[in-house]
Amino acid sequence: MTVEVWAAENTTPADIDSALRHLLEEQHGRGEGLAPARVLNMVAVVDASWRGEVLNRLERVGRYHPSRTVLCAVEDGRTTLDASARLSGDGTGDPSLISVVEERVDIRMGPSHLKRLDAIVDPLIVSDLITVVWAPHGHHDAIEAMRGLADVVLLDSADDPNPSRAISWVCRLQEHCYVVDLAWLRGTPWRERIAATFDPDQWRLALRQISKIVIRHRPDSAISGILMLGWLTSRLGWTPGSLVEEGGRHHGRARAGKVEVGLRLEPVPDLSAPGLGGITVETSDGSTLSLDRSQGGLAAKRTTRDGRESSWVVLGASRGEAGILGEGIRQALLRDPTYGPAIRCAGKMLS
Amino acid sequence: MATVQQENPLTEGLERTPVHPTTLIIFGATGDLAQRKLLPAVYNLAHEGALPERFNLIGIARTDQEHDEYRSFAQEAIQKYSRRTPDEAVLSSLLDRMRYVPGSFDDPAAYESIESIAKELDDEAGMAFNRVFYLATAPSFFETIAEALGQRGLDRRENAEVRLVVEKPFGHDLESARQLNRALLSVFEERQIYRIDHYLGKETVQNALVLRFGNGIFEPLWNRSYIDNVQITAAEDIGIGTRAEYYDRSGALRDIVQNHLLQLLTILAMEPPVSFSADEVRNEKVKVLHAINPPTLEEVTQRVVRAQYASGVAEGKDVPGYLEEQGVASGSTTETYVALRLGIDNWRWAGVPIYMRAGKRLSRRVTEIAVTLKPVPHLAFQESGSLGVRPNQLILNVQPNEGVSLSLVAKIPGARMRVRPVNMEFAYGTSFMSQSPEAYERLILDTMRGDATLFARDDEVEAAWGIVDPILEAWSQDGGPLPQYAAGSPGPAEADEILLDGAEWRAL
Numbered sequence: 001m002t003v004e005v006w007a008a009e010n011t012t013p014a015d016i017d018s019a020l021r022h023l024l025e026e027q028h029g030r031g032e033g034l035a036p037a038r039v040l041n042m043v044a045v046v047d048a049s050w051r052g053e054v055l056n057r058l059e060r061v062g063r064y065h066p067s068r069t070v071l072c073a074v075e076d077g078r079t080t081l082d083a084s085a086r087l088s089g090d091g092t093g094d095p096s097l098i099s100v101v102e103e104r105v106d107i108r109m110g111p112s113h114l115k116r117l118d119a120i121v122d123p124l125i126v127s128d129l130i131t132v133v134w135a136p137h138g139h140h141d142a143i144e145a146m147r148g149l150a151d152v153v154l155l156d157s158a159d160d161p162n163p164s165r166a167i168s169w170v171c172r173l174q175e176h177c178y179v180v181d182l183a184w185l186r187g188t189p190w191r192e193r194i195a196a197t198f199d200p201d202q203w204r205l206a207l208r209q210i211s212k213i214v215i216r217h218r219p220d221s222a223i224s225g226i227l228m229l230g231w232l233t234s235r236l237g238w239t240p241g242s243l244v245e246e247g248g249r250h251h252g253r254a255r256a257g258k259v260e261v262g263l264r265l266e267p268v269p270d271l272s273a274p275g276l277g278g279i280t281v282e283t284s285d286g287s288t289l290s291l292d293r294s295q296g297g298l299a300a301k302r303t304t305r306d307g308r309e310s311s312w313v314v315l316g317a318s319r320g321e322a323g324i325l326g327e328g329i330r331q332a333l334l335r336d337p338t339y340g341p342a343i344r345c346a347g348k349m350l351s
Numbered sequence: 352m353a354t355v356q357q358e359n360p361l362t363e364g365l366e367r368t369p370v371h372p373t374t375l376i377i378f379g380a381t382g383d384l385a386q387r388k389l390l391p392a393v394y395n396l397a398h399e400g401a402l403p404e405r406f407n408l409i410g411i412a413r414t415d416q417e418h419d420e421y422r423s424f425a426q427e428a429i430q431k432y433s434r435r436t437p438d439e440a441v442l443s444s445l446l447d448r449m450r451y452v453p454g455s456f457d458d459p460a461a462y463e464s465i466e467s468i469a470k471e472l473d474d475e476a477g478m479a480f481n482r483v484f485y486l487a488t489a490p491s492f493f494e495t496i497a498e499a500l501g502q503r504g505l506d507r508r509e510n511a512e513v514r515l516v517v518e519k520p521f522g523h524d525l526e527s528a529r530q531l532n533r534a535l536l537s538v539f540e541e542r543q544i545y546r547i548d549h550y551l552g553k554e555t556v557q558n559a560l561v562l563r564f565g566n567g568i569f570e571p572l573w574n575r576s577y578i579d580n581v582q583i584t585a586a587e588d589i590g591i592g593t594r595a596e597y598y599d600r601s602g603a604l605r606d607i608v609q610n611h612l613l614q615l616l617t618i619l620a621m622e623p624p625v626s627f628s629a630d631e632v633r634n635e636k637v638k639v640l641h642a643i644n645p646p647t648l649e650e651v652t653q654r655v656v657r658a659q660y661a662s663g664v665a666e667g668k669d670v671p672g673y674l675e676e677q678g679v680a681s682g683s684t685t686e687t688y689v690a691l692r693l694g695i696d697n698w699r700w701a702g703v704p705i706y707m708r709a710g711k712r713l714s715r716r717v718t719e720i721a722v723t724l725k726p727v728p729h730l731a732f733q734e735s736g737s738l739g740v741r742p743n744q745l746i747l748n749v750q751p752n753e754g755v756s757l758s759l760v761a762k763i764p765g766a767r768m769r770v771r772p773v774n775m776e777f778a779y780g781t782s783f784m785s786q787s788p789e790a791y792e793r794l795i796l797d798t799m800r801g802d803a804t805l806f807a808r809d810d811e812v813e814a815a816w817g818i819v820d821p822i823l824e825a826w827s828q829d830g831g832p833l834p835q836y837a838a839g840s841p842g843p844a845e846a847d848e849i850l851l852d853g854a855e856w857r858a859l
Contacts, residue, residue: 204359317400
């Protein structure tokens with residue numbers, strides 16, 4: 001692991017840019033086996049007091065990470081920019097292999113800088129790469145300022161305790177950029193499994209007979225359940241009805257042609273990880289399918305109308321929150337055509 | 352009246368589309384391939400949630416052991432060879448799905464047990480699982496197993512698919528390949544047979560198709576008017592290790608050229624397919640093989656060179672020559688190095704020499720395809736002080752540094768117009784920063800998915816043997832000692848003799 005560092009107080013974006021170039025030239029001069037990674041730029045805007053925690057999260061994302069990270073740590077009362085830059089290579093010491101170099105710029109700034117964050121970070125991002133902005137501690141003003149520069153906004157709609165407000169914010173952002181939502185990504189294995197369960201010919205027709213859906217979720221992750229309902233509603237062509245909250249539980253209906261589908265969200269307090277805990281799909285002939293978190297994957301149980309039960313485990317390792325963030329970074333380079341319709345359906349249910 | 356099944360609307364946008372519930376049945380389940388590649392690949396698919404929603408594995412081998420003993424064997428193999436540290440809970444759940452059948456491959460009782468366990472698993476789930484029979488055995492068992500599966504009626508079933516996966520080598524010459532195909536096709540249909548060439552599971556190889564057909568910049572140049580020659584190299588720095596018994600009967604031509612290198616060539620040279628469906632792609636690949644004019648017996652000495660490694664130095668240590676390796680027959684004429692020149696007789700490639708070489712105990716491990724363009728007709732820049740102006744080369748690096756490199760000529764900074772070659776590099780690591788899945792993960796998943804695009808078809812295999820057969824025949828008539836090259840060197844000097852018009856081998 002090679003590390004090159006530069007730091008300066010009361011500096012300017014132009015100085016930081018120049019320092020980065022200098023570091024890259026120096027490093028390249030020392031070995032042709034060093035190649036700067038060129039995947040995507042990430043501009044992370046964080047509260048200064050949580051900077052270390054965010055860095056830890058980014059360190060743990062595993063296989064997928066940004067090639068250039070511009071970490072903007074916001075400190076109350078600060079009026080100047082202090083910055084440091086570092087390049088680090090993943091070299092194994094084997095001269096026949098390329099060592100991939102990542103770049104990180106840390107900037108300490110004040111809240112007043114956020115209104116023109118674009119002007120500060122513009123010289124620091126690599127042109128022609130996707131630029132992702134991530135503001136895990138709010139800072140909507142920074143995201144607004146980055147409108148012209150950011151291709152993708154990475155967010156977690158579960159961060160807002162009010163699902164309706166979270167959805168409105170996403171819908172606004174979608175007007176000018178692509179949104180990757182970690183709450184949506186937590187639901188990916190569930191969506192894959194629901195799709196797989198109904199994929200064999202013998203079960204596919206049952207998609208038209210769904211009469212009730214119950215989703216279990218961690219109390220702070222109602223949005224994950226709402227997104228799951230939005231996905232099912234949009235994919236299956238249902239007409240969304242209102243979802244009403246009573247005592248922390250949501251319930252409502254959607255219309256599938258002439259059939260009404262009952263929808264219910266149930267908080268489960270003892271879930272350790274955010275997101276969903278389980279889902280049960282009932283069909284009008286009395287069959288049910290349940291998927292629930294379990295060791296080594298999801299525990300699946302099917303009960304047919306004649307009362308026969310079948311249970312199995314759908315294999316898959318938990319990605320953990322670090323893995324979810326890594327997946328968010330990877331998804332910034334892809335496009336999921338189903339998120340937009342799902343969140344719009346979810347918005348209609350909450351309106 | 353037949354009902355038309357509607358599409359599953361829930362699969363839209365999903366990266367991992369559903370795979371029908373499957374029972375994977377591995378013959379040779381305690382062998383080296385199963386241990387090092389197949390079981391770890393299955394685990395990694397399970398870890399990522401990529402296996403079918405319902406999945407079982409039945410292992411068959413001669414070792415007499417119980418289900419639990421096989422599970423312990425599989426656990427150890429996965430822990431040792433998986434590319435990621437196994438998650439205990441996932442591994443434990445996967446092991447629960449494994450069953451084991453002891454028996455020899457010609458024992459009807461073994462097939463009865465397979466059928467009984469597979470049926471039990473179906474009944475337990477209340478559905479018909481697809482069945483994938485994976486022959487990870489010595490090739491001598493392929494026909495026996497296929498025949499036994501047919502006799503037991505395990506070659507097809509109602510409401511589910513049955514597939515047969517065959518590992519290379521697919522025969523040892525054209526006649527044996529035909530015989531093997533006939534035997535397999537007497538039981539299975541071609542659409543059920545998946546012949547694995549693990550090179551095709553590598554990301555860089557698949558990317559060669561995207562590079563050619565997804566970028567407008569290359570197609571206008573991709574023909575005899577602009578391309579001077581093509582070189583395909585598969586160099587290994589290791590020796591034969593413990594594979595003497597197999598290798599001494601095979602050699603570099605059969606082991607690498609007949610399958611891996613000819614497959615790479617077909618991808619490089621094929622016409623754009625109408626679609627990326629399995630048969631459209633394979634139709635185009637077969638056309639390339641049919642357009643290759645194999646050397647006649649008389650031409651073999653001018654177009655093909657073979658050699659053996661002698662003692663030398665590898666990784667800083669003295670290493671023995673091939674003939675001194677344990678298990679190699681005394682006076683063996685098996686080649687550890689082969690270089691050959693081919694041509695493709697069609698409108699696109701006529702007259703473009705295609706050079707191939709493969710060898711063991713060479714100075715470096717590298718697999719690449721190098722496309723050398725013709726030089727510019729007139730160089731206006733001064734040559735004095737310039738560092739050897741060379742024609743542009745496009746290099747597809749398959750391993751170890753997966754990526755693409757384009758060599759260009761650029762001006763050396765300074766007052767004078769002097770030039771030297773520079774490289775534009777695309778490295779997977781820098782652009783994706785992600786670990787490519789093992790080729791076997793992709794290929795096993797494709798067999799369960801029923802996607803045969805990356806597998807060789809019967810006519811493809813036979814066409815490839817048709818190119819190699821005359822060389823084998825010529826060699827069989829010439830038993831003399833083979834040229835030697837020092838272990839750790841770039842190969843024998845004799846390889847230069849097949850190059851035309853001042854061409855040079857690329858440095859390893």
